[in-house]
């Protein structure tokens with residue numbers, strides 16, 4: 001620690017700090033443009049000039065380290081003169097078009113020019129103008145306003161891991177651009193909107209929609225991944241105008257993924273449901289709530305009295321809040337059924353008793369991990385903020401291996417990456433376990449017969465070494481394993497590897513699914529799991545918050561089940577053709593931002609949020625709908641006044657929660673067979689209804705790729721496929737024809753077709769065996 | 779002009795000879811710091827390509843050095859000695875920065891424009907000359923000055939320019 005003085009205030013500071021950091025910590029304001037606490041120091045704007053005792057000239061506070069006895073003056077005559085001069089230069093070329101600039105009112109340049117700018121400019125020459133660039137559907141550019149602070153460039157390089165923007169040209173001709181016009185592909189790109197201190201980079205969907213001072217900020221929690229990023233909703237007249245991050249060092253730091261930032265656009269989609277409806281003589285009729293709710297209970301009770309409560313199933317989206325999940329299961333259990341589940345995209349439930357949840361792990365612990373093995377996860381798409389944290393750890397020296405059904409540029413230093421199909425994935429994990437056995441303290445007896453005879457491959461050895469050499473290794477298991485029909489086998493091997501190498505295993509939850517485990521929205525006793533609920537084609541279904549064909553693992557089976565059911569209720573925020581076709585009652589539900597609730601993140605952190613705007617039209621918050629349904633069903637204990645009452649009940653020590661065992665599940669065999677397997681990844685911007693209804697996200701390059709089937713060259717040759725012809729993918733008697741792209745990142749024996757699209761909805765099940773043929777040859 | 783391969787595996791890009799030249803520069807920097815060699819590499823490639831850099835060349839160099847393409851564009855657009863469009867056989871770069879300006883670079887520029895009948899940034903129809911306006915070339919003592927291909931010419935006057943250009947064996 002050294003002693004310094006800023007503006008006469010004595011401070012003790014860490015000698016590695018710059019003056020600006022010391023000042024920030026002490027709450028002393030120094031103007032700045034290029035400095036940002038999360039980015040490297042560029043020191044190119046010079047706005048932060050301060051006077052330092054014994055220095056010949058003003059020094060930039062952002063790049064001058066503190067030293068013992070230093071005396072700094074941030075608003076002495078020398079300092080202020082320097083700051084004013086810098087401001088004068090910055091404003092020379094700035095268009096001063098604040099009245100039509102979206103940044104107006106929240107612009108760092110505007111704010112600082114209030115303090116340091118002159119009323120009149122001495123510059124009478126011509127200002128330069130820079131052509132705007134089209135960098136995609138999310139970010140609007142007005143490059144004449146750019147002050148060349150390079151925050152956006154450094155963000156790309158240092159945080160997003162993909163340098164797409166740069167400073168081309170020199171001096172008067174310098175411009176920030178991609179040089180070759182293209183849409184930014186980073187899944188964190190929206191953050192440059194927040195970083196840009198002026199109006200050069202603003203939100204495209206928000207353009208000209210509202211002024212900063214017209215909106216009210218309401219805190220909330222982002223619903224699309226398992227992080228629960230902290231956000232602020234900016235509201236005007238009961239409408240969410242935009243979403244920005246709230247700093248939370250433990251979770252999203254200062255960042256937000258594009259999915260969490262732009263999904264709000266789905267709130268105003270024309271597909272939102274706003275009135276309760278019932279089907280009478282095959283015609284949909286708008287009715288009042290009472291009628292719709294009565295009809296719901298009546299219909300369900302009818303099924304129950306005729307066929308028994310086991311003929312009713314309740315399925316709920318994992319994006320639903322803790323309160324919704326709890327009331328949903330409480331209501332249905334009250335009606336007598338245990339067929340309740342939220343694991344809609346899961347197909348294999350054999351290891352359902354194993355509890356992988358973590359109680360002693362925080363997201364920020366990723367920073368301390370020195371080795372990562374990513375198993376079956378496209379982490380950048382699945383959990384962008386977690387990917388960012390892993391990347392930071394990797395840059396600090398942690399090792400990273402990835403084993404998945406395809407390779408992808410992870411935008412971080414990766415030690416090894418391998419694309420394998422499912423049977424190979426099983427073998428690879430078994431090989432890693434085998435390699436770890438040599439040094440294991442205790443031999444896992446049950447496994448010994450299952451593990452292969454062969455010696456582990458070099459790759460397997462290396463991963464084993466990576467894990468055993470690490471002090472603090474973390475294994476992530478993602479959707480591309482969890483959604484497979486062999487998920488239990490794969491997870492059990494991951495558990496074995498984690499155990500043998502003394503690493504931590506993190507099974508990535510899908511959005512709020514940890515809340516659902518807590519609430520108990522899954523079978524407790526003899527109830528059917530999600531897969532069986534559909535496969536057994538029951539008589540009555542209650543669906544909450546999802547699209548039956550896009551958000552489930554076996555679209556055509558779901559389709560058949562719904563067609564045959566005698567009574568179907570959908571509680572949902574969005575229209576769906578399939579729901580219209582098969583449901584008997586549609587109850588419009590409030591969406592994200594319109595309801596209060598609790599989010600339970602990957603690290604079990606409970607975060608509560610309040611509703612920020614009134615629900616659309618006549619729709620109602622899910623928990624209120626369920627409360628009334630409970631009352632109409634004449635069940636006891638549904639007299640909650642607020643969603644907090646529900647949480648209190650969930651947390652009540654009297655409630656017994658069925659805890660899974662920690663002991664593993666051991667598969668019967670590790671021999672899987674596969675000829676050609678479908679990779680049914682849920683793409684980043686197809687993960688739930690809200691995201692799917694955000695037009696801007698649907699126009700990103702990421703989304704445009706969803707329409708193609710992808711296969712590697714070798715497999716294409718083997719099967720006579722080429723990109724000039726569509727490929728017909730068939731499964732049993734189902735067929736779809738889609739354009740084909742050659743993609744050598746895809747593992748042998750696999751063909752990639754995005755899930756949660758209208759095309760994938762025509763196929764039987766995700767990750768299944770398929771046949772392919774060149775179109776026209778059938 | 780050397781034939782260059784601009785797509786394909788890294789170890790086959792450009793040509794054997796060009797890769798060899800570039801590798802000597804890359805080897806001067808620590809492992810993983812190939813980006814530092816971007817300027818000499820651009821020179822090598824520009825010379826091999828008739829004096830200018832196509833986008834394909836820049837992209838291939840980015841691949842070869844394993845850096846983002848924009849990092850190559852940044853450097854190539856920053857320095858006036860890199861050309862992003864085809865240029866004439868001879869390149870005339872006239873300094874118009876402060877010392878040269880005070881010593882009459884404007885007159886020099888005007889004379890060249892009239893003589894060649896082109897504006898700065900343009901190339902004569904016969905493809906002989908490209909005229910450019912550049913910033914200080916560090917020869918202020920001899921202002922006004924110009925750079926003709928690789929040679930500095932100082933204390934310029936219109937007559938001197940006529941002599942120099944007419945004397946060029948074209």
Ligand code: SF4
Pocket residue numbers: 145146147148149150151152153176195196197198200201
């Ligand atoms: S666009 Fe904005 S963030 Fe990027 S350099 Fe310009 S002013 Fe800075």
Ligand code: FES
Pocket residue numbers: 031032033034035042043044045046047048049060061062063
């Ligand atoms: S903030 Fe210090 S130079 Fe820009």
Ligand code: FES
Pocket residue numbers: 873874875876877878879913914915916917918921923
């Ligand atoms: S100003 Fe022309 S060479 Fe320096």
